Amino acid sequence: MTAYQIFTSEQAMRFADEHSELFGEHSKLSATEFGDGNLNLVFRVVNDKGTSLIVKQALPYARCVGESWPLSTDRARIEAEVLKLHARFCPEHTVEVLHFDRALSAILMEDLKQYDILRTALIKGKQFAHLAPQLANYLANTLFYTSDFVLTGPAKKAAVAQFTNPDLCLITEDLFFTDPYCNHERNTIHSLILPSARALWYDTDLQAEVAMLKADFLSKPQALLHGDLHSGSIFINNENCKVIDAEFGFYGPIGFDVGVLIGNLLINYVASPGVFKTPEEQSQQQHYLLTQIHTLWQHFADTFSQLQQTATQDPTLQNSRYQQRFLQQVFTDAIGYAGCELIRRTVGLAHVADLERISDAKQRAVCEIHALTLGRVLILERAQLDSITALLDKVQRTVAAIAAP
Amino acid sequence: MTAYQIFTSEQAMRFADEHSELFGEHSKLSATEFGDGNLNLVFRVVNDKGTSLIVKQALPYARCVGESWPLSTDRARIEAEVLKLHARFCPEHTVEVLHFDRALSAILMEDLKQYDILRTALIKGKQFAHLAPQLANYLANTLFYTSDFVLTGPAKKAAVAQFTNPDLCLITEDLFFTDPYCNHERNTIHSLILPSARALWYDTDLQAEVAMLKADFLSKPQALLHGDLHSGSIFINNENCKVIDAEFGFYGPIGFDVGVLIGNLLINYVASPGVFKTPEEQSQQQHYLLTQIHTLWQHFADTFSQLQQTATQDPTLQNSRYQQRFLQQVFTDAIGYAGCELIRRTVGLAHVADLERISDAKQRAVCEIHALTLGRVLILERAQLDSITALLDKVQRTVAAIAAP
Numbered sequence: 001m002t003a004y005q006i007f008t009s010e011q012a013m014r015f016a017d018e019h020s021e022l023f024g025e026h027s028k029l030s031a032t033e034f035g036d037g038n039l040n041l042v043f044r045v046v047n048d049k050g051t052s053l054i055v056k057q058a059l060p061y062a063r064c065v066g067e068s069w070p071l072s073t074d075r076a077r078i079e080a081e082v083l084k085l086h087a088r089f090c091p092e093h094t095v096e097v098l099h100f101d102r103a104l105s106a107i108l109m110e111d112l113k114q115y116d117i118l119r120t121a122l123i124k125g126k127q128f129a130h131l132a133p134q135l136a137n138y139l140a141n142t143l144f145y146t147s148d149f150v151l152t153g154p155a156k157k158a159a160v161a162q163f164t165n166p167d168l169c170l171i172t173e174d175l176f177f178t179d180p181y182c183n184h185e186r187n188t189i190h191s192l193i194l195p196s197a198r199a200l201w202y203d204t205d206l207q208a209e210v211a212m213l214k215a216d217f218l219s220k221p222q223a224l225l226h227g228d229l230h231s232g233s234i235f236i237n238n239e240n241c242k243v244i245d246a247e248f249g250f251y252g253p254i255g256f257d258v259g260v261l262i263g264n265l266l267i268n269y270v271a272s273p274g275v276f277k278t279p280e281e282q283s284q285q286q287h288y289l290l291t292q293i294h295t296l297w298q299h300f301a302d303t304f305s306q307l308q309q310t311a312t313q314d315p316t317l318q319n320s321r322y323q324q325r326f327l328q329q330v331f332t333d334a335i336g337y338a339g340c341e342l343i344r345r346t347v348g349l350a351h352v353a354d355l356e357r358i359s360d361a362k363q364r365a366v367c368e369i370h371a372l373t374l375g376r377v378l379i380l381e382r383a384q385l386d387s388i389t390a391l392l393d394k395v396q397r398t399v400a401a402i403a404a405p
Numbered sequence: 406m407t408a409y410q411i412f413t414s415e416q417a418m419r420f421a422d423e424h425s426e427l428f429g430e431h432s433k434l435s436a437t438e439f440g441d442g443n444l445n446l447v448f449r450v451v452n453d454k455g456t457s458l459i460v461k462q463a464l465p466y467a468r469c470v471g472e473s474w475p476l477s478t479d480r481a482r483i484e485a486e487v488l489k490l491h492a493r494f495c496p497e498h499t500v501e502v503l504h505f506d507r508a509l510s511a512i513l514m515e516d517l518k519q520y521d522i523l524r525t526a527l528i529k530g531k532q533f534a535h536l537a538p539q540l541a542n543y544l545a546n547t548l549f550y551t552s553d554f555v556l557t558g559p560a561k562k563a564a565v566a567q568f569t570n571p572d573l574c575l576i577t578e579d580l581f582f583t584d585p586y587c588n589h590e591r592n593t594i595h596s597l598i599l600p601s602a603r604a605l606w607y608d609t610d611l612q613a614e615v616a617m618l619k620a621d622f623l624s625k626p627q628a629l630l631h632g633d634l635h636s637g638s639i640f641i642n643n644e645n646c647k648v649i650d651a652e653f654g655f656y657g658p659i660g661f662d663v664g665v666l667i668g669n670l671l672i673n674y675v676a677s678p679g680v681f682k683t684p685e686e687q688s689q690q691q692h693y694l695l696t697q698i699h700t701l702w703q704h705f706a707d708t709f710s711q712l713q714q715t716a717t718q719d720p721t722l723q724n725s726r727y728q729q730r731f732l733q734q735v736f737t738d739a740i741g742y743a744g745c746e747l748i749r750r751t752v753g754l755a756h757v758a759d760l761e762r763i764s765d766a767k768q769r770a771v772c773e774i775h776a777l778t779l780g781r782v783l784i785l786e787r788a789q790l791d792s793i794t795a796l797l798d799k800v801q802r803t804v805a806a807i808a809a810p
Binding site for chain 2: 148152153154156157158160161164165166167169170173177178181182204205207208209210211212214215218219220221222314315316317319320321322325326
């Protein structure tokens with residue numbers, strides 16, 4: 001076994017060549033590193049015919065959160081194993097892992113160069129009808145087949161142990177659930193919304209609900225989550241979407257994956273007035289997003305419910321009333337996590353381009369306040385929002401009701 | 406390291422002598438095996454001055470459930486480590502482990518020969534005012550200090566992995582949650598109550614609630630549980646009680662430990678008319694049990710709440726509204742698990758002496774039907790029983806309302 005060493009382009013190329021049949025004997029290879037370099041190296045290895053693969057290597061240090069933060073390279077193993085397991089249950093929408101080397105913390109995987117990052121596509125106003133049904137399919141299959149509905153108690157416990165991911169979970173525990181609700185130095189808050197951000201620090205009602213959601217994140221290992229399903233972890237083109245970047249994977253509450261994705265679509269929703277020029281474009285985008293969220297939940301719930309009814313192994317969990325209530329609770333949880341995502345992407349450490357690229361500071365502040373207000377309402381009222389139409393209605397009313405500053 | 410071998414009395418004696426300072430150089434030792442021999446060997450090693458210790462060794466096979474059932478001797482490690490950790494947080498009420506040998510799966514521990522088994526004491530009508538406050542103290546401290554309130558995310562995840570206990574959890578998953586609600590060959594059902602037992606197999610409302618409780622048992626690792634806190638796992642005398650037999654320990658829902666204990670007190674409650682001769686004795690015993698349950702919950706809740714307020718480390722979980730709701734949910738869960746314990750001890754595989762020792766079959770059937778009826782009501786109505794007085798009121802009314810057959 002090779003000892004860990006940080007790849008040069010040359011080494012990445014050799015790694016790709018060695019562990020795939022793709023390039024052939026007489027290929028001339030080249031490699032370019034294009035990761036952000038804080039957490040991982042990402043190389044595209046390409047031959048003279050344009051065939052390419054990706055080599056992703058976890059770095060042994062982490063400047064990921066703007067400061068030194070201990071981060072095990074075991075996250076590369078987690079990522080590779082989550083992707084492989086998810087691909088077993090939904091190969092269409094999971095990036096393909098061709099090889100993983102534990103000592104090198106390096107993954108060889110398919111190149112999605114024919115795809116766009118979903119966040120970029122959303123910001124450009126590119127609309128795809130297959131977005132929601134495909135991601136619903138991914139979520140329902142990967143989450144159902146790794147859950148207590150299917151696994152025996154012992155198999156589930158072994159899986160929980162296999163996917164124990166303390167370092168990356170800690171990032172979420174802190175950045176997602178703690179920092180935005182206090183005056184933390186890691187937060188980035190644009191000055192125009194400081195009063196609204198500050199209000200979160202004293203909102204004990206909201207904090208009580210966030211505590212419940214955090215407690216579930218800590219202690220509700222329902223299924224093997226992707227763990228970071230924002231619109232930068234999804235690639236899309238005219239036919240397909242594929243999920244990448246599963247290094248935050250762990251056993252957690254099913255609503256977390258669903259909710260983070262919905263939250264990201266809602267971030268684009270509140271950002272639309274700053275992103276798109278004309279009212280027509282804005283309203284068309286917002287309509288598109290609401291339709292996608294509707295389809296996402298409906299298709300997810302239908303698929304998951306179908307799987308519950310036909311593929312549940314545990315006899316106790318075959319009870320249909322229990323199954324319906326389980327799914328309802330997933331919905332409630334998802335709304336809460338969507339709300340948290342809206343808030344933490346606005347006032348926490350990790351901001352997103354949907355909001356950040358709005359160059360007019362006042363316009364951006366309006367959108368950010370919409371994000372905070374909507375996030376808060378979703379967290380507080382999630383238990384009352386008992387259907388997807390109730391949720392979407394609440395989204396529209398909440399955003400419409402916020403007075404322009 | 407010695408290889409595993411089943412102890413003879415001689416070897417148990419030597420093990421005890423080697424790993425303690427208790428006996429002294431010129432002691433003459435003797436050892437007697439007095440375990441039930443199905444799961445474990447239990448030796449009392451005693452010297453000529455009457456000083457004694459217990460050697461408990463896990464057997465590599467298990468006839469525990471009436472048939473061959475694979476059962477890892479790793480349970481001895483779990484037992485030793487749970488007892489040592491619980492003793493760190495509540496030494497007064499946890500049996501002291503002096504030595505554990507992993508290869509031999511053998512534990513050397515203090516001898517509680519000055520104590521009675523709680524179940525035996527309850528059946529004899531022995532009443533101890535310190536029962537409830539001491540066990541409340543044990544529960545509150547062991548459960549709080551192993552929970553998310555205290556442990557960091559990474560420390561908690563390491564603890565969950567350390568106490569992963571698939572074999573023993575599977576026994577509970579099956580015997581506690583599944584078997585009693587279907588016609589399973591492992592069940593033992595006295596013929597006079599067959600119609601009532603059979604009703605459980607078709608009670609889909611009840612089964613939906615049991616599914617929720619099982620799902621939480623599978624996926625709610627709130628704290629390091631004892632995992633089997635029935636009245637045979639507790640020793641008591643005039644001054645003190647001590648908890649033993651932690652081989653079912655794992656990270657699970659806090660309400661499980663609390664509920665199993667309450668369930669066992671309630672089993673004695675419904676058994677009282679069969680156990681005690683005069684109506685005075687019966688009513689005195691039942692009054693004692695209700696008082697103890699009241700004190701148990703009240704003292705547990707007060708202590709746990711005090712710990713939440715003063716010793717919570719996670720800033721997000723310091724929110725007082727969240728803490729109150731957490732405790733309320735523990736109560737709801739506990740009532741549900743108490744109900745399951747009443748049912749599974751009546752129609753499942755593992756019966757208890759409180760009911761089994763009632764020699765008049767008709768009288769026993771009456772008590773058993775009370776157990777089933779009460780168990781069912783507690784499971785179904787647990788969310789509405791929002792205080793300990795509401796619970797105890799419900800217990801009295803439910804049992805009083807059952808018509809004599």
